[in-house]
Amino acid sequence: MPAISSERSNWYLLQCKPHQDERAHLNLRQQNYTVYHPQLLTERVIRGKQQQRRESLFPGYLFIHLGGNDNWAPIRFTRGISRFVEFNHGPATVAENVIEHLRARCSGSSISHNDPPLTPGDHLQINRGPLSGLEGVFIASHGAERVMILLQFLNREQTVCMPLSDLTRPHSSFQANL
The missing domain is CATH 2.30.30.30 (SH3 type barrels.)
Known part of the structure; x- marks a missing residue:
């Protein structure tokens, strides 16, 4: 299990099992962890119709916010999670400003993802x-x-x-x- 090098909270990178990003995100949130799964709204032609759908910006990866006093053990056994991404024999930390930039970029659209899709003439x-x-x-x-x-x-x-x-x-x- 990864060791925490400081008492302050940081964002960490988790690798998910193949095609289980959503499952891992949901399971971590149900355990009251703060998780960020950056997604973008994309348009695809599906069965001959153009449809908008949300797709992961980093397929197979999630960000989790943990502090020195948080319990890391349940994360290892959470469905959908493969492992913590590690660099130099420790968990990879992600700077707060990087997460803020991703949030701004992914939600930067003033047209909300919950709004109905745009149609010609809007x-x-x-x-x-x-x-x-x-x-x-x-x-x-x-x-x-x-x-x-x-x-x-x-x-x-x-x-x-x-x-x-x-x-x-x-x-x-x-x-x-x-």
């Missing part, structure tokens, strides 16, 4: 970048994290490809006025 508002404040209409997805939108800009319609994280859905009262 109205969107740009909230970051040089086109901030403009409104457009969703045309299509362009990869996992970018979309094509139609803007009324410079007295004509322009098609623009931009990051999904720079867009929000307008409030329903705003949308009704369009």
Whole structure:
């Protein structure tokens, strides 16, 4: 079992058994551990239909937050967990700022993963970048994290490809006025 080198809490990297990331994440959370499983929303064609689904950013790995007084023993026997990732004969620690960056990157999309998927014709508002404040209409997805939108800009319609994280859905009262 890995030894803890300090009394302060750290994030550690766990390797999961093949295709058991979700199972390991759920089982660790049920044991009241703080676990982070970074995921991104991706679009795939499944059975001829384009669908959005969440996929692991690091398949086969989870991050767990543990302190010097936490009990590490149950982790070894948790279903779905293979082992702690180790470097230099000790568990690999991950800096807090790395976890914060991953959280911001994975949840950076202002369009929530719980929102219904975008469909052509949906109205969107740009909230970051040089086109901030403009409104457009969703045309299509362009990869996992970018979309094509139609803007009324410079007295004509322009098609623009931009990051999904720079867009929000307008409030329903705003949308009704369009």
